[in-house]
Amino acid sequence: MVSLDGMPAKVFEKAWKYHGSDIHVQELWTVYPSITVPAHVSILTGKTPREHGVMENLVMEGPGFQKVSLYHPSKEEAERIMPDDTIVHKFTARGLKCGSINWPLGDGLPGENHSEDLTTHEEESGVQAAYEKDLRTLELLRQEMEKGEKDFIAAHFEEYDGAAHIYGVKNERTEEACRHMTAYVMELIRTARECGIEKMIFFSDHGMLDKKDNFFPNVYVREHGFEKEIDEGKIIFLTDGSGCMQFFSELTPQDDQAVADCLMESGQIESVHWLSEEKYMEKRWYPKAVLEMRKGICSEDIMDRAEEKYHDMKGLHGYDPEHVREMNGFFLAYDPGKRLSLDGRRIKITDVPPMIETLVMEGRKDI
Numbered sequence: 001m002v003s004l005d006g007m008p009a010k011v012f013e014k015a016w017k018y019h020g021s022d023i024h025v026q027e028l029w030t031v032y033p034s035i036t037v038p039a040h041v042s043i044l045t046g047k048t049p050r051e052h053g054v055m056e057n058l059v060m061e062g063p064g065f066q067k068v069s070l071y072h073p074s075k076e077e078a079e080r081i082m083p084d085d086t087i088v089h090k091f092t093a094r095g096l097k098c099g100s101i102n103w104p105l106g107d108g109l110p111g112e113n114h115s116e117d118l119t120t121h122e123e124e125s126g127v128q129a130a131y132e133k134d135l136r137t138l139e140l141l142r143q144e145m146e147k148g149e150k151d152f153i154a155a156h157f158e159e160y161d162g163a164a165h166i167y168g169v170k171n172e173r174t175e176e177a178c179r180h181m182t183a184y185v186m187e188l189i190r191t192a193r194e195c196g197i198e199k200m201i202f203f204s205d206h207g208m209l210d211k212k213d214n215f216f217p218n219v220y221v222r223e224h225g226f227e228k229e230i231d232e233g234k235i236i237f238l239t240d241g242s243g244c245m246q247f248f249s250e251l252t253p254q255d256d257q258a259v260a261d262c263l264m265e266s267g268q269i270e271s272v273h274w275l276s277e278e279k280y281m282e283k284r285w286y287p288k289a290v291l292e293m294r295k296g297i298c299s300e301d302i303m304d305r306a307e308e309k310y311h312d313m314k315g316l317h318g319y320d321p322e323h324v325r326e327m328n329g330f331f332l333a334y335d336p337g338k339r340l341s342l343d344g345r346r347i348k349i350t351d352v353p354p355m356i357e358t359l360v361m362e363g364r365k366d367i
Contacts, residue, residue, distance in 0.1 A: 001043075001154045001201045001356060002141070002188060003103070004181045004329075005036055006161030006317065008169070008207035012330040015182045023189075028331035029348040030206045032273070032320040033244045033290060036118070036161070037070045039205035039349055040104040044086035044154070046353040050275060052083050053286055054105075057118070057240050060248055060287075067238070072117035075107040082108025087353045088152065091360060096151035101140050102133065103154045112150075114140055119162050127173065130162040131180065138184055145188075145195050152360050157181060164208040168314030189334050198336050199359040201352070204329030208315045212296030215268040217245055218303050224262050230303075235259055238287070239299040241310040242318030243327075246287035247272075256288055263291060270294045270323060295324050335359075 004012070009027040016025050031042045031049055037057045038049040049055045057070045059081060068077055088098045088109045098111035106113045116133055119126040134157045141155045163177040185202055192200050217237040222230040229235045229251065239245035249256050260272045270292040293299050298316050302308060321327040331347050333340050333355075339362065340355055 001152075001203070002185070003040065003043075003154070003156045004160060004185070004202065004204045005156060005158040006164055006206060006208050007178070007181060007204035007329060008209075008326055009204075009328050009330040011169070011178060011207075012182070012204065012332075015178050016185075016332070019182060019186060023332060023334060025330050025332045026347065028203050028329045028352075029346060030321050030328050031349050032292075032322075033242070033318050034206040034321060034327040035240075035242055035244075035318050036205055037104045040156070041083065041086075043203070043205070043349050043352050044088060044109075045083055046087075046350045047083075048350060050273075054081060054083075055246050055287060055290060056238060056242075058238055060236070060238060060246075070105060070118070073105065073107070078105045078108035078115075080108075081105060087356055087360075088154070090357070091152050094361075096360070097149060098152045099144065099150050100153065101144075101155040102137050102158075103156045106154070106156075109154075119158060124166055127159065127162045127166055127177070130159040131177070134159050134180070134184070138187065141188065142191050145191050145197060148195060148197075152356070157184060161208070164315040165313055166315075168210045169208050170210070171314070174315075185332070192334060198334075199339075199362075200334040201356065201359075202330075202332040202334070203349075203352070205349070206317045206329055207327045208317050209296065209324065209326045211298050211314055211316050213268075214298045214300060214308065214310065215266070215293060216300055216302055216305060216308070217263060217291070218301055219305060220266055221259055221262055222303075224265075226259060226262065229255075229259075237291075237299070237301050239301045239318075241298055241300050241313060242316055243293045243295075243297065243299070243324070244318040244320075245291050245293070245299040245301065247289040247291055249288045260289065260291070268294055268297050268299075271320070273320075292320050292323065293318070295319065 082105045092110040100106040100113045106115045119130045160177040163174040236248040273290045
């Protein structure tokens, strides 16, 4: 299974048609929040972020709301945060050999994992770093395919995501990244044919759109009547420059609603998704709500405007795909045996794990 991070469905479909391939590409409905790590956990578990609990590329752990970055987690952090009911855990329990290459939170999976830090989208140098990292991923994946020792491998490519964040969707450098990604898919399909591999899934975890403006929720509510609550750490907004933000609170439900109402008055919030507090009482890091920005608005969790990191960022994601369809990625199955009956139906990321189980377990018995 191969992930092409951040590639919008229409962008990849156009590039794929240019190559004249007869392998069908279709839209893949992403999860909300439409963010890299949550989506990659969802495609391994079949659960939404609300169900598996990973809502961002950052999480809060208690006591004291300690922020943990999932761009470069330690192995212990990855194992703690990655759910233990992924398809990789199931395959391993059945005696199958699994591995991952630069998969988000990959060190939290059983099997042989090659992990490098996710690149951030704050500087142009990150795009070149992602390109070089993707070349290593391509070579490692081709080697694994040629050796044929693994029953399941998950690999992640991320140059397009980095380029679109820094330069925007309609930019020459981003289009170059798209060409690289498309070439990788073609190369991997050629390798699959040479190695007799007939089961490959390619997808993108989310799409991308161009940014219009920035919004700083911690700053805004502090300036509109909640200075004490912010200063005492009673309410915290967590976001990493995306179209949504997590709302953590130690206030009463009535006060939480007042904070949400205050933010809605800013005109920058599309909707508030309240989460089930009772289900996650034991997890201090689970937010009270996720707030979706209006289309094109980028949220940042700084406490002072002078700390702004993403002023120059051009592209973003994170929105609810039901409101912003550009958030959806693509789905492509190299499946010469036609084992998957897709029939043009709407496919969600959470539909993919059963498909993978069908492909991997075909003709096998539990070992």
